[in-house]
Amino acid sequence: MNKPRVKLDRIDRRILEELQLDARLSSADLAERVSLTTSPCWRRVKRLEEEGLISGYHARLNAGRLGYQVMAIVQVSLDKKDTQSLQAFEAAVQEIPQVLACFRISGRYDHQLIVVAEDLEAYGVFSGNYINSLPSVKEVYTSFVLKEVKAATNPPLPG
Secondary structure (H helix, E strand, O other), X not given: OOOOXXXXXXXXXXXXXXXXXOOOOOHHHHHHHOOXXXXXXXXXXXXXXXXXXXXXXXXXXXXXXXXXOEEEEEEEEXXXXXXXXXXXXXXXXXXXXXXXXXXXXXXXXXXXXXXXXXXXXXXXXXXXXXXXXXXXEEEEEEEEOOOOOOOOOOOOOOO
8 A cells, every 4th residue: 555645845855856866965965955954954864764755875887887788678477367476476586686677567468577688698598597487477578678768766756
């Protein structure tokens, strides 16, 4: 069940905007950028974390520089769609580091995965060894990313 939307004032939005630009800002630098003193700014950040609005701080890595030259969007249809089968598939996917994201989706397929591989040959081996052997997999459809146009990591802040 979704939690109710957190109400944000102008200062909360500024804090979130600044942290999205640079999550490594010190409390003092963040406070200065949003025109607050350090203690009230720190308390607001802690409240936003406690309310679940800030779910973590991350470094975004460049997959290509790590040797992953292939990104694939993999759509998977399961032959069994009961709760136990869905949970088994989703638990297995979470254990595979090359799967960057997994979404349960509506439509023809049941799940969509974002996967990285060193090259096409490595993807072929990975697909055969991992994707096709996941619990209840019936059908797999793969599309390869030709160009990353936009990869936002955060939703837009409400106005």
